[in-house]
Every structure is written in C-alpha cells, then in structure tokens.
Amino acid sequence: MIIIGERINGMFKDIGDALRNKDAKPIQEWALKQQEGGAHYLDVNSGPAVPKEERPAAYEWMVKVIQEVSEIPLCLDSTNYNAIEAGLKLLKRPGMINSCPAEREKIERVFPMAVQYNAAVIGLTMDNKGIPKDAENRIAFAMELVAAADEFGLPIDELFIDPLILPCNVAQEHAPEVLESIRMVKTLSNPAPKTVLGLSNVSQNALDRHLINRTYLAMAMSAGLDAAIMDANDDDLVDVAATCEILLNKSIYADSYLKVFRQR
Amino acid sequence: MAVALIKERYQNKVGEVIIGATAAEGGTRTSVIKVGGDAALPFLHFEGKIENRTVIAMEVTDIPPAWNDIIKSQFGDVLNDPAAWAKRCVEECHADMIYLKLIGASPEGENRSPEECAKVVKDVLAAVGVPLIIVGCEDPEKDNELMAAIAEATAGENLLIGIAEQDNYKSIAAAAMVHKHNVIARSPLDINICKQLNILISEMGLPLNRIVIDPMIGGLGYGIEYAYSIMERARLGALANDKMLSMPMICTVGYEANRAKEANAAEEEFPGWGDLNDRAILWETLTATALLQVGASILLMRNPAAVRLVQQNINDLMENA
Numbered sequence: 276m277i278i279i280g281e282r283i284n285g286m287f288k289d290i291g292d293a294l295r296n297k298d299a300k301p302i303q304e305w306a307l308k309q310q311e312g313g314a315h316y317l318d319v320n321s322g323p324a325v326p327k328e329e330r331p332a333a334y335e336w337m338v339k340v341i342q343e344v345s346e347i348p349l350c351l352d353s354t355n356y357n358a359i360e361a362g363l364k365l366l367k368r369p370g371m372i373n374s375c376p377a378e379r380e381k382i383e384r385v386f387p388m389a390v391q392y393n394a395a396v397i398g399l400t401m402d403n404k405g406i407p408k409d410a411e412n413r414i415a416f417a418m419e420l421v422a423a424a425d426e427f428g429l430p431i432d433e434l435f436i437d438p439l440i441l442p443c444n445v446a447q448e449h450a451p452e453v454l455e456s457i458r459m460v461k462t463l464s465n466p467a468p469k470t471v472l473g474l475s476n477v478s479q480n481a482l483d484r485h486l487i488n489r490t491y492l493a494m495a496m497s498a499g500l501d502a503a504i505m506d507a508n509d510d511d512l513v514d515v516a517a518t519c520e521i522l523l524n525k526s527i528y529a530d531s532y533l534k535v536f537r538q539r
Numbered sequence: 540m541a542v543a544l545i546k547e548r549y550q551n552k553v554g555e556v557i558i559g560a561t562a563a564e565g566g567t568r569t570s571v572i573k574v575g576g577d578a579a580l581p582f583l584h585f586e587g588k589i590e591n592r593t594v595i596a597m598e599v600t601d602i603p604p605a606w607n608d609i610i611k612s613q614f615g616d617v618l619n620d621p622a623a624w625a626k627r628c629v630e631e632c633h634a635d636m637i638y639l640k641l642i643g644a645s646p647e648g649e650n651r652s653p654e655e656c657a658k659v660v661k662d663v664l665a666a667v668g669v670p671l672i673i674v675g676c677e678d679p680e681k682d683n684e685l686m687a688a689i690a691e692a693t694a695g696e697n698l699l700i701g702i703a704e705q706d707n708y709k710s711i712a713a714a715a716m717v718h719k720h721n722v723i724a725r726s727p728l729d730i731n732i733c734k735q736l737n738i739l740i741s742e743m744g745l746p747l748n749r750i751v752i753d754p755m756i757g758g759l760g761y762g763i764e765y766a767y768s769i770m771e772r773a774r775l776g777a778l779a780n781d782k783m784l785s786m787p788m789i790c791t792v793g794y795e796a797n798r799a800k801e802a803n804a805a806e807e808e809f810p811g812w813g814d815l816n817d818r819a820i821l822w823e824t825l826t827a828t829a830l831l832q833v834g835a836s837i838l839l840m841r842n843p844a845a846v847r848l849v850q851q852n853i854n855d856l857m858e859n860a
Binding site: 528529530534538 | 784
C-alpha cells in the first residue's frame with residue numbers, strides 16, 4: 276500500500292499562510308511529520324493561496340524546501356501543468372503527477388512530460404463533462420488512459436488510475452461503483468495499472484470522518500487499491516492499511532507488523 | 540515472431556553479510572566471506588546479479604562427535620584435534636569456512652568452561668585462515684555464558700556466532716554488538732517468527748547486515764519441503780523489499796541429513812535401499828542441492844564426499860554468472 280500524504284496543501288490554512296509568507300517551516304514540519312506517520316509520497320498542492328501566474332515559482336519553492344529536509348518522493352498536485360513541470364525539473368527522486376483526466380489535450384501535455392521526467396501519472400476516470408456514476412463509464416475512461424500510456428511509452432505500472440470517490444453523504448451511490456471500478460481496472464492489462472484514491476473525499480462533511488475513511492480504505496484495498504492520498508498521521512487509518520496488507524497476504528506477518536509497516 | 544525473455548523486476552536485493560576480518564580490518568583471517576547480495580531468484584543470472592556464490596562451512600567439533608563411521612573414517616585421527624581437523628577441511632576439502640560446534644560445553648557431557656572453549660576457538664583461528672562460525676552446545680544458559688566469553692576473546696575476528704532464538708536472543712545479540720560479530724537468528728520453520736526475531740534483534744541495535752537467518756531446515760525425507768517453501772517465501776519477500784526477511788540464509792545440512800535413518804542403516808538391514816556409502820553421501824548432497832535452489836547462502840556440511848559433489852554443483856550453477 277502506497278500512502279501519499281495529503282497535508283501539504285494550500286487549502287489548509289497553515290500551508291496557505293506559509294505559501295503567502297514564503298515561510299518554509301510549516302511545510303518542512305509537515306513533510307517530516309507525514310514521513311514519520313508512514314507516508315511513501317508527499318502530495319504537494321499550492322491550492323488557491325498562490326495566484327495562477329506565480330504557481331510555477333511556488334512549486335519550485337515547495338519542492339526545494341521539502342527536499343531540504345526529506346528524501347521522500349513527491350506527488351505534484353495541480354491542474355496547472357507548467358507548475359507541475361517546474362517542480363518535476365527539480366525532483367531528486369522520481370515523482371508523481373497528480374493528475375490527468377481522460378481528455379486528449381491534457382493527455383498529450385501530461386504523458387510525454389511524465390516519460391521525460393520519469394514520473395508516474397495519476398489518471399482520473401473523467402473528462403470535461405464530469406465524473407460518471409457507474410463503474411462501466413469510469414472504466415471506459417480508464418481504458419483511454421491505459422491506451423495513452425501505451426501510446427506515449429509510460430510503463431503501465433507507473434499509471435495510477437483514480438476512479439474518483441465522492442462524499443458518501445451526498446453521492447452515496449458512487450462508493451460501491453468505485454469499488455467495482457478498482458476491481459475492473461485490474462483486468463485491463465497485464466501488468467495492470469495501479470489504482471489510487473483521494474480517500475478523504477469519501478467522508479467530506481460527514482460525521483466521524485476517521486471511521487468512514489478507514490472503513491472505506493479496507494474495502495478499497497480488498498478490491499485491489501494500490502495507493503491512497505490520505506491522512507498519513509491518522510494512526511488508526513495507517514494501522515488499517517498495514518493490517519489489510521497482512522490479511523491480503525501482501526506482506527509477511529510478524530507480531531510487530533504495525534511498526535514494520537511504518538519503517539523504511 | 541521473436542521470443543522475448545521474460546524477466547522479473549525486483550524492488551530490492553538480499554542483504555549482504557561479511558564474515559571474517561583480515562589483519563587490515565583488525566582480525567587475523569587471510570580472507571573474508573561475503574554472502575547474500577543477490578538481486579534475483581537463485582542462480583537466475585539473466586534476471587539479476589548473483590552477487591556471491593553459496594559457501595560451504597564444514598563442521599568441526601571440540602570433542603569427537605558421535606557421527607557414523609562413514610564420515611568419521613574420512614577424517615581418521617584428526618577428530619581428537621579440532622585445529623588439525625579444521626586445517627584438513629580447508630586444505631583437503633577446500634571448505635570456505637569452518638563451523639565449530641562446541642558440544643564439549645554441554646552440562647550433561649564434559650561441561651567444559653567458557654575459558655576452555657575460548658581456547659579451542661583460538662586454536663582453530665590459529666590453524667586456519669578462513670572465517671569461522673561458532674555455536675555452542677544447545678543448552679541456552681550455558682551457551683549465553685559461552686558465547687559472551689568467546690565473543691570477547693575473539694573481538695576483531697568478525698565471527699558468525701549462534702544461536703539467537705525468539706525466547707533467548709538478547710545476550711548473544713548484545714555480545715555480537717559489543718564485540719562486532721554477526722549473529723545466526725534461528726526460527727522453528729516459521730516465517731512469522733523468523734521475521735519477528737529479526738525485528739527484535741535489530742531493535743536492540745544490531746544492524747540488519749550482521750544477521751543471518753537459520754530457518755531450521757528438515758533433512759531430505761524429513762520435512763525438507765517445509766523448509767524449502769519457507770526459504771522460497773523469505774527470498775521472494777527479500778526481493779519484494781521486505782527488509783526484515785532480506786538476510787542471507789544458513790542451513791544445518793550436515794546435522795539434519797545425517798540423522799536420517801537412510802544415511803546410517805546398512806544395506807543388509809534394508810536391501811532395497813542399496814549401498815550405504817553412496818546413499819549416505821547422496822542424502823547429505825541432495826539435502827544441500829535442494830536448498831541451493833531456494834537461496835541457501837551458507838551450507839553447514841559434514842561428509843567430505845558430499846562436500847565435493849555440492850561444490851561441483853555450485854560451480855555448475857555459477858558458470859553463467
């Protein structure tokens with residue numbers, strides 16, 4: 276299970292303020308804290324805190340300050356591909372691009388860039404018309420992304436399909452469709468693409484978010500989920516990820532498995 | 540249509556352990572042994588580098604052992620002299636290492652003192668230049684005392700010492716840590732305990748590259764398939780980046796193979812089994828060769844005739860390296 280720590284995001288007030296004041300400290304602290312929690316990648320998102328035209332410089336700065344304190348690979352999260360490219364150029368370890376929908380224009384921008392910088396790509400099962408409800412239509416988009424990986428020479432296991440989970444209180448019918456999508460993605464090619472979720476979305480504005488997040492994580496891992504953008508410092512959630520790895524026989528059991536899961 | 544060779548890509552390699560130290564490194568060995576480091580399944584040279592060949596450590600005991608005559612007759616008079624015995628193993632059988640088992644320390648036997656045992660170790664160190672593996676008499680209390688004294692008396696030699704087990708690992712791991720030796724971590728045919736023991740030892744501060752796994756094999760016909768599948772699983776775990784299973788593995792082939800009835804019963808007793816001499820050699824040889832196929836890094840062996848056959852087998856398997 277690949278944990279992508281979600282916390283370095285300008286949507287959070289402390290990170291937004293840090294970006295506005297060019298204060299590296301909160302960003303570096305969260306990098307280390309998430310690494311300690313069990314993150315394998317760190318998501319990096321400026322959010323709306325930075326004006327559009329300044330985003331490439333902001334991503335360069337974030338990559339630079341994070342890499343000063345942490346060796347963890349980064350997942351550059353933006354719809355601004357110039358900002359992503361500015362960050363990719365500075366990565367010391369192969370990173371991840373978050374994300375690319377199944378739209379031709381964007382695929383042509385993102386996939387060659389991923390190959391050039393040796394980065395993985397998160398491919399979203401949607402286009403400019405929005406997120407489909409049922410698994411079949413999600414999979415149709417996933418197939419387009421798989422074909423794009425083949426076309427542009429991106430190794431198929433460097434493609435992370437995100438079937439896009441929505442909040443369970445307002446879009447409850449999506450949750451089982453996403454589980455089915457994860458199962459179906461695994462049959463699209465051999466080797467299969469990887470799968471990823473923006474896990475915390477499932478509990479947006481719901482009560483007891485932690486419980487919903489960790490329950491859905493277990494269900495999704497059982498369906499074949501490989502990665503999640505999630506709260507790497509929710510210890511119960513990371514414990515669930517570690518326990519699922521054991522129960523799916525992906526990691527060999529030892530009494531200290533919770534601890535080992537967090538070690539690198 | 541062209542045939543594409545299917546190659547598995549692994550995330551990690553087996554860890555490498557170095558045993559022995561030359562004068563430049565603070566020891567007195569003439570050479571050191573490196574084991575592990577492999578980046579593929581055993582001998583699949585086309586998939587990844589097989590960094591180090593499997594080595595054979597021949598067993599020597601401090602007092603004459605209760606082995607069968609087939610083996611004993613090949614050593615003759617040196618069985619009373621561990622130093623001379625070790626020298627013969629190295630010079631005549633080309634043993635890569637010496638595996639010295641201190642059975643004389645047993646409280647139910649001669650009950651030799653740690654000091655006496657340390658002297659035997661020193662004698663063997665003086666007699667041969669290869670690295671040494673030292674284990675006690677399998678009495679946990681006595682062995683802790685024994686290995687602490689020996690680890691101290693041989694500091695700098697970078698020995699491989701044993702045996703650490705789940706309910707008795709602290710004392711020997713501490714001795715190895717303080718005096719800079721490597722440790723054998725033994726688990727009873729159980730991959731979960733194997734992994735947990737490595738975690739426990741490493742939590743004491745002993746680096747992962749100073750631990751060797753002893754999966755406690757069964758001999759041919761007596762549970763070897765359990766050991767085989769566990770070793771295979773450990774190797775796959777190591778290659779898939781499970782750091783707590785990425786240690787090289789050591790196998791007590793000589794002990795397990797030679798306690799089988801088939802390695803000891805005369806042809807007159809079991810006519811269907813054929814000649815005892817051939818059978819005894821092959822019982823040990825086949826136990827070893829099967830375990831080579833699942834990643835054994837150190838084979839502990841007894842019978843010189845079996846050692847020769849296994850050496851040839853290793854040479855053949857390494858030929859395309």
